[in-house]
Amino acid sequence: MITNATATTTTSTQFPEEAERLRRRAATLRELAARVERAAVMRLHELAGPDTWRTPRGELCRNLLVANQSQARHAIDELRRVARRFEEHAAQIEADALVAAQTGAAVG
């Protein structure tokens, strides 16, 4: 669920800041997604196979980790999806600002 992502009414002077903020948030989310994706925990299961140990509890732990990794990949996809929406929203704000500026210039 995305909070604070929908555009609120802003003045023309706030448009660049809002878009910039959204773009920063998108970058943060993308960076977080990449960080989780390359985290060592996402490959830890490779070291916990039958070559390393064969015990019932070890197998249980490995299965649990694999389930967590799947959840993490879903979360990574969601982070990127939210980041894309932020970026799209930022682009929309910037486009609206440009139109508003052009309309204002024509009127003035």
Place this chain on the structure above:
Amino acid sequence: MTIYGYDPARIVLLRTRTLDALDELRDIRPSDPAADPALRVVRLMRHNLEEAWLPLIEAIHTSTAMVAWRRAAGLVDDAVSRAISQLVGQLGGRSSWVTTAGLEHLTDDQLIDQFERTAHRLLDALDGGAHGGDARRPPGNATTAQVQWAWFHRLAAEISHRDRHVPLIAELHRAHGIDGVERLLDVVQRGGELKRLGHLPSAITPIGAPFGAPVAHVLGTLLGTDDAALELAVDRVTRSPDLAYLVISHPEHFAMTTIAALARELTLHVAGLGHWADRPRVIDHTERAERLLTITASAPAAALDLLGDSATLTALATSTRIDPAVTESVLASALGAGSGDPLAAFEVLAELVAISATSTLTAGAARGVAVASGTFLPALGVHLDRRLPVDVVVPDADGTPVVVRVGDYEGLARLLGQVMDDEPAQLALGLSVGAFRVDQRNAAVEAIIDRPGLSPADAAGQLTATLADVTRVVELLVAARAEQDRLHALRHGMARAQSVDVVSLLGSVVSWTVPPAVPLTRQVTTLTTRAVIDALGQTSPSTVPATGIEAELAIQFTVAVMSVPTFDVALRPVFGLDRVPSRTWDEMTALLDDLTDEADPDERSQLLSRLERLVADDADLDTFLEAVRGASGESRQG
């Protein structure tokens, strides 16, 4: 059966990477609310690594097996561990697999406690089927019994595994004492009974016993450290065939004293002797007794200790229920030089002399005594006198000379007479005596060479003295059998003892003599009558030779004496034989070679006649041979 275990090097690597992964996850702390879902997943992963993953790794990492492995690998701290684990990770390193029962998470105390409680529960479940006295009914709760049975074996496997590194079984014994041993014996007994009735699953060993090495390891260690526990097992073995099977299947886990004690009990049961003389016996333990006896025979000291019990010795010497080959191996092992205790061995021999006075020895006993005779006959030789009891002097454990009365002359002759009733035993006895003679001759030669200033008469006297011991033994054997025409095997064995192939068969002979008047250098070790027969072939000629045993013994004596100067040129001057022409020595050499190879008694008699004519034609040779014969008591062929 599932094999559990781990690779220590990869466990070290896994631990290092897990700690690194946790550090990395702890650093992920985004502040953007949009990241909350992802942050919840990260926290969940952290929680599972910290609460489930890492404790298991740490339990293995700090286990006794891993501590020993890390100490051996020089991994003394985490910094070194990380460096080495990186290498393992990069190079794909591995170490030897450590097997476990998958119970690393249990502490030692927890493991011991669970083992005892599971034994209780298993017995409760097993005994549920014995209510009302009908042991054939399945357990009251078969499912519970099966589950407890499997769990019991898992726990035993883990205890066995850990005991390699820490004395965990000793700790088990300290915690639960003789009651714990009794409970374990109950499990072996009850579980085995119900396994055979098909009510319990289990791994099957090659001979059908339902228990594996871990249970054998635990029980074997307990019985080997507590005399009371061993007594309990000895008391149980006749009621619990599976106890004997467990030992037979995994003898490496039981002390030889344990195996011998169980073998003794089953032997007495089979023979109906000792405390089993007046007791009813239902189960036939013959096969188990024989297998335990065979294992005991592989350790001469244990075999000798087994025979130290009079009832057991009587059982083996006289009971026809025990396989003769098994009896032979036990006696040969105990009475041979390998047992390292000549005092105890001669005491067993004395007991056999007493037994032979009232009972008939089995073929196995006869052959065992015969095979070991190469060890004890040389020690007896110097003490043999028809007029006196046979007392031998042997060293005790401290090396102090001790006198052992083997028996009177007639008693010893009676024993050896019974031995010679068995033809393979007679052949082996002949081989021992022949080897004794060869050794005495060689020892005499060495003694003569060591004293360069000996006169010919003194040199002949030295030869005579050493051969006289052999003569006394031969006289004893001849006296032991009135029917000398039944001693072909003895003659054949003695004649063959000098053959090169037989020398390699015999190996070496050692005698227990104190003081070492005649240091013998060969020892009969793994000789069996079967090996002797295979090597020497047919021992019974189809006709009775006209010459008889005494003539044959005369031939062998002459060959032994004349071979000394014939084959050692340096000794000829010592015996005053340096003037004998070389052509005479050449002819003597050919005759002695022919006598060594010739088996036919009549041919041998003719060859001896030619040899004696050759000797008689030379004054020095004649003087030499007569002097040695006269002093040693060996007579010329009549």
